Amino acid sequence: MKTPGDSGFAFPEWAYKPESSPGSRQIQLWHFILELLRKEEYHDVIAWQGDYGEFVIKDPDEVARLWGARKCKPQMNYDKLSRALRYYYNKRILHKTKGKRFTYKFNFNKLVLVNYPFIDMGSTGGSVPQSAPPVPTGAGTHFRFPPSTPSEVLSPNEDLRSPGGMFSSVARRMARGSVSDCSDGTSVNSEIEEGNTGAGEERGERAVSGGGGAGGGAGYRSIIHPRLSHETLFRMYGGPGNPAGHPGSRGHTGHRIHPEPLSPFPVSPLPGPGGASLLAPPLSPALSMTPTSHLPYTPSPTLSPMLGSHFSFNPEDMKRYLQAHTQSVYNYGLSPRAFLQYPNIVIPQPHRPAADKASLTAERGATERAERATTAGGGERGGDRHHHPPLAHSTHHHPHLPHSAHPHSHSHPIHHPLHLGEEPPHMSPFKFKLQPPPLGRKQREGQSQSKPRQSSLSSGSGSGSMSSTSGLGSSLSFGSDLSSASGSGLISASSSTQSLNSAGLPKIKVEPISDIESEEEVEVTDISDEDPDERDEEFELFSPRHFRASNHHHHHHHHHVNGTATTQHQPHPDEDLDEDVFKAPAPPPPGLMPFFTSQHTQSNAHRGLPILKSEPPEPVESNTPPSQTASAGAPQTKCIPLKLRFKRRWSEDQRMEASQEESDDKKVRPEEERERARQSNGQMEMEEDGTGSGEGESPPPLAYEGSLATPLASHRMASAELHRATAQLSLENKDC
DNA sequence: TTCGGAACCT
């Protein structure tokens, strides 16, 4: 309810916001990069180019200088900056576009998932193919969500032009805060910010908004958003164009919009004002995100998972939340991981016709291939530069109102920022138990690798392989790759309460429910054969069919399933798994399931970090400790799908790697993941990373718009709410 | 140019 106005949502503004990186103290490099990318002013030094998420540092020294200024590290140079960038390889946040100088590519999916699993991208945006919106890492403590804002409505126009515009104001603000000046007053700080707009602007805006904004958090949010969202969205997600443009690649869609100069992403999610219909575009996976209304749910204050520690929420909220998520995921093709957190919840789902999916897949596959080929070729694509103003993309718009009007801080109670800890969760019918965080990351390396470098990869992993992946089914917990990076922290936090970055969700165990699984394994299998894309895969997973079965089956089956699945899939599960695992653990998205299942719940998912475990009615089995048992015990889960996915993913990755080059794994912390995998075993979510990591390139997700429509609305609402809630939580930052 | 280890810093 609440804010009808918000129908919109803002997109991931946060992505850009520096401040947002909660976990980290200061702005993170990737954030910073994103920030620069979004600003036209810096297009001479760094700009989106090539595939989705791909950008080129045109002036390394300048970028380094800016970064140094931001971090108050005058000695910064490209060599150092690039080192930092290289660290992202392992995290999979970024990877190098080989063959192109100073060219890197973001794996947004990962970013998102990892950092903000709960986020529903859906609300805001759209589709993001591979690249999802970046998120601030850590979701910690202060997290700010992108509020839903009314801004969405905005016209597309604005965005382009003003890079600085709204976003900037916000950003700046934040930035400023964070950056401030370095040691002495030099104004190192924000060059970026400054550059953008001038100072005046920023402040002015801020002030204005500020005025309006009433209370702390809430006000803040509102302030920010007024326009941002839209812009951001577009930029990020690119609304319309595929940046890469590659029109070629995208044949499916019909529309290729123009690529936005800024954003690399193809597709615009937004439903246009005109119609939601826009979305539909095949290509875009995005789905539509029309803003319609969201679910009426009210977020409980603590809903956000982020808080980790506290988890208070009521089941209803959870459901909604999940739902929203699901949709998002679905829409965006994100990994289901997000859902994992709340396994039991059932969500009504939109269903999408299998057929569609199939078709989509097929298309996509083709498309993808094409793309890949292109990419692989190394040649980049010619159109690199697409920097043109984006046009209006579709834009969505809604009449939304002035959100200003309803600044009321939402009805939800949320506002309070977080209290950490204290709240008792529960209340919900479900029982949630907090579990200790399992994993750690680090596992793999040990094997002998003389040198970790690139070579290893799959083979290596395979070998290492975890024990069998078989485990899949069992556990629920998953971790994401990235997560490892940020996630781990989270987890811990959650458990302890420390606030931590919190993003971590608390681990929860749910009792009621059950499981999942699906009979559909078979189907899945089919799919697996080919899979062109990661994303697709993901979607598939999501697809109702797979899971839906589950409803009840859950029970013991899992085991069975697992085995089965494994068998079916591949002879070498281990490899797959392992790898996948490393790369990305993919969990079966329980959340997803919900879609399918609509009525019931099913799965349980766990996230790696936060792991949740749902316990089946019979505690005995599943309860087992998350860690090891998971695999074994783990019952539920929809392993099958997972495996399939894994495989697929795996295959894909390999392909990609082959073609492009591996970029991904390399070393990556296989170990860690592996561990996770073991424990959880079953589920891991690979999807995400696969997607992302795999390359980022992957094709855009499909859109399932039609089916979703209804749900979307609701889901949106939910999202919005969530956002708000989270937003409130957010807080602040610091300076140098 | 790019990569990544290692030590170190915050």
Add this chain to the structure above:
DNA sequence: AGGTTCCGAA
């Protein structure tokens, strides 16, 4: 955790 700094290797 997320760099920063240095540096040797490819």
